[in-house]
Amino acid sequence: xxxxxxxxxxxxxxxxxxxxxxxxxxxxxxxxxxxxxxxxxxxxxxxxxxxxxxxxxxxxxxxxxxxxxxxxxxxxxxxxxxxxxxxxxxxxxxxxxxxxxxxxxxxxxxxxxxxx
Amino acid sequence: xxxxxxxxxxxxxxxxxxxxxxxxxxxxxxxxxxxxxxxxxxxxxxxxxxxxxxxxxxxxxxxxxxxxxxxxxxxxxxxxxxxxxxxxxxxxxxxxxxxxxxxxxxxxxxxxxxx
Numbered sequence: 001x002x003x004x005x006x007x008x009x010x011x012x013x014x015x016x017x018x019x020x021x022x023x024x025x026x027x028x029x030x031x032x033x034x035x036x037x038x039x040x041x042x043x044x045x046x047x048x049x050x051x052x053x054x055x056x057x058x059x060x061x062x063x064x065x066x067x068x069x070x071x072x073x074x075x076x077x078x079x080x081x082x083x084x085x086x087x088x089x090x091x092x093x094x095x096x097x098x099x100x101x102x103x104x105x106x107x108x109x110x111x112x113x114x115x116x
Numbered sequence: 117x118x119x120x121x122x123x124x125x126x127x128x129x130x131x132x133x134x135x136x137x138x139x140x141x142x143x144x145x146x147x148x149x150x151x152x153x154x155x156x157x158x159x160x161x162x163x164x165x166x167x168x169x170x171x172x173x174x175x176x177x178x179x180x181x182x183x184x185x186x187x188x189x190x191x192x193x194x195x196x197x198x199x200x201x202x203x204x205x206x207x208x209x210x211x212x213x214x215x216x217x218x219x220x221x222x223x224x225x226x227x228x229x230x231x
Contacts, residue, residue, distance in 0.1 A: 042225070043225045044217060049219055102214060102215065103175070105161075
């Protein structure tokens, strides 16, 4: 069974600081790994998707890395801003049943607070 | 439409009532997923459709939960005789094909509160 863990559960940093969020998964046979952002009371916004053949993806101030062999991914946020405050979730597609649906298995998320 | 939409955004039900939650996926997307997100947790898979066929319902927590997608586009998640433990955010996602490398796009969710 695939399990996804995110550390830390919560993080508070002053504005302008660089930070790293961690995600680990138990089975390295993944197709990709996706990072999402969730604002309170809102749905999920996809930030970055890294295919299994890639080592990293960048979008603006965000950089996500993937190390399949060690079962780890990191999301690096540069020069954090108060608007970055949200919960960040990582997820991997996984097939649990014979139906072949690539349901996403999520971590519990890291709640980030950026203090002005 | 431009993205996945869900309605209602908020639903309050008395215990024992039936509820119906709607999902409009991105036009042309073959695959549709329903997830349940309890407070402080990550979303958990409920069920999966490929076009109108429900191929995987292994995540549905009980036989009170029922989902359909009769014409391969809009989907409805129905919960009968709601219980307090059903209180959660219900998220719908769609993807173009449903293969493992595909991106799933999520709607804003429906927050269900059962009193």
